[in-house]
Amino acid sequence: MFTRSVTRAVLGKGSVGARKNQSLRLTGFRAYATVKNAPLAEKLSINGDRLWDDIHHTAQWSAPSPGGVTRLCADENDKKVRDWFRDQLLALGADYKVNATGSQFGVFEGEDNSIPPIAMGSHLDTVATGGRFDGPLGVIGALEVMRSLKEQGIKTRAPIVLINWTNEEGARFFPLLGSSVVYAGRSTVQQAHAAASNDASGLTMGGELKKIGYVGDGPNTFEEFPISAHFEIHCEQSTDLEKAGKPVGWVEGWQGMTWYDVIFHGEDGHANTYPMYGRRDALTGAAKLICELEKLAYEKNGASTVTGIHSRPWGACNIQSKTKITFCLMHKEAEGLEEMGKAIMERVKSIASLHGLEAETDRTVHLLPGNFWPEAIDCVRRACGDKGIASRTGTGHDSTMTTLLCPTAMVFARAKDGISHSPKEWTSKEDCAESALVLGKAVLNFDDYMKQKAPGLKM
Numbered sequence: 001m002f003t004r005s006v007t008r009a010v011l012g013k014g015s016v017g018a019r020k021n022q023s024l025r026l027t028g029f030r031a032y033a034t035v036k037n038a039p040l041a042e043k044l045s046i047n048g049d050r051l052w053d054d055i056h057h058t059a060q061w062s063a064p065s066p067g068g069v070t071r072l073c074a075d076e077n078d079k080k081v082r083d084w085f086r087d088q089l090l091a092l093g094a095d096y097k098v099n100a101t102g103s104q105f106g107v108f109e110g111e112d113n114s115i116p117p118i119a120m121g122s123h124l125d126t127v128a129t130g131g132r133f134d135g136p137l138g139v140i141g142a143l144e145v146m147r148s149l150k151e152q153g154i155k156t157r158a159p160i161v162l163i164n165w166t167n168e169e170g171a172r173f174f175p176l177l178g179s180s181v182v183y184a185g186r187s188t189v190q191q192a193h194a195a196a197s198n199d200a201s202g203l204t205m206g207g208e209l210k211k212i213g214y215v216g217d218g219p220n221t222f223e224e225f226p227i228s229a230h231f232e233i234h235c236e237q238s239t240d241l242e243k244a245g246k247p248v249g250w251v252e253g254w255q256g257m258t259w260y261d262v263i264f265h266g267e268d269g270h271a272n273t274y275p276m277y278g279r280r281d282a283l284t285g286a287a288k289l290i291c292e293l294e295k296l297a298y299e300k301n302g303a304s305t306v307t308g309i310h311s312r313p314w315g316a317c318n319i320q321s322k323t324k325i326t327f328c329l330m331h332k333e334a335e336g337l338e339e340m341g342k343a344i345m346e347r348v349k350s351i352a353s354l355h356g357l358e359a360e361t362d363r364t365v366h367l368l369p370g371n372f373w374p375e376a377i378d379c380v381r382r383a384c385g386d387k388g389i390a391s392r393t394g395t396g397h398d399s400t401m402t403t404l405l406c407p408t409a410m411v412f413a414r415a416k417d418g419i420s421h422s423p424k425e426w427t428s429k430e431d432c433a434e435s436a437l438v439l440g441k442a443v444l445n446f447d448d449y450m451k452q453k454a455p456g457l458k459m
């Protein structure tokens with residue numbers, strides 16, 4: 001199935017530029033809009049016990065992290081969980097491949113295998129001191145849907161593909177969304193392989209993936225391996241569902257976010273003897289910028305986080321002559337995000353001139369706020385029924401890459417106190433099961449939607 005070339009005629013516009021064509025898409029979609037789930041979606045049930053057991057079973061593959069999971073991209077635990085996922089896919093009869101950036105694909109045949117598959121994807125990597133749900137719930141939830149479809153004899157017209165996307169978190173290697181960004185044509189395999197370790201060790205994602213045996217010959221881009229749609233469960237990372245007393249949500253879009261690297265270059269000197277006046281201390285410049293970043297977030301009604309700092313030279317008696325900080329800015333509005341970016345660059349300049357520093361700046365990732373595809377959101381909304389509410393995500397996901405290509409939407413699962421990227425992350429067994437049921441129903445709704453749109457499609 002991977003070698004065949006599939007024409008992207010199902011939706012007719014599954015290209016990178018597709019999202020510009022909003023009005024066209026909406027017209028076709030409105031004609032179909034319905035409040036009900038597809039008949040097959042109504043039949044589906046989920047084994048919540050099995051899903052729960054697998055989430056906790058796979059949490060064993062972690063660096064020491066009491067209660068949580070620390071499974072960084074391409075580390076030994078990532079290999080173990082990947083091997084487990086591969087075995088589950090093969091046991092279910094998947095056509096299985098790994099691509100050059102390590103993403104795992106398991107394709108299951110539909111009634112008409114000329115149609116690009118409907119994807120369910122997320123990630124098995126976590127941040128350091130992360131939780132058990134951010135990522136794994138999406139992948140293992142998708143696996144549970146596939147197992148249930150098989151057991152219940154529910155066959156889709158389109159094939160289905162399960163995907164474990166590599167380095168979603170960017171916790172070990174920057175940038176984040178390390179494989180889906182290549183799939184979306186916004187980066188290359190070479191660039192992804194060269195992604196450097198955040199700990200400045202000099203290791204690269206390509207080298208580390210090779211070490212664990214996860215550089216494969218599977219498809220790397222949408223062009224090579226198109227999908228009809230992408231659906232993803234994620235824990236909410238906010239408290240809207242909790243406040244509304246709802247276990248699930250349909251995600252309509254995301255806020256904007258931008259990552260920057262700023263490197264201050266100063267001058268070496270003795271930490272004890274150099275006079276205070278005339279110092280060119282790069283770390284002092286970075287410290288001031290960190291304070292400015294916090295102020296800026298309040299001023300502009302956005303958010304900012306410093307996610308890394310590297311300073312040198314090492315030693316107890318050195319003034320710091322080179323300091324790099326990495327930070328992200330977030331805003332719900334595109335204009336607000338742009339304003340924050342401009343404002344912080346002005347402050348970089350003034351700090352540099354005050355402290356006699358040179359500043360290098362690099363905007364590494366820039367994701368404007370946006371919306372998922374209405375036809376995909378609607379499939380999730382109908383699947384949620386009165387158990388869900390509309391929601392938005394405050395961060396990027398692999399779905400924010402696939403939405404550049406094809407209908408995409410996400411399912412949120414209620415998260416206790418909205419906490420994520422912490423061992424305290426928690427979604428109850430019932431809510432995990434509910435989110436997987438919504439994912440499965442959304443896929444079946446989308447399959448039905450494509451059938452209604454192009455009933456006699458043969459390629």
Ligand SMILES: [Zn+2]
Pocket residue numbers: 123134135168234397
């Ligand atoms: Zn995640």
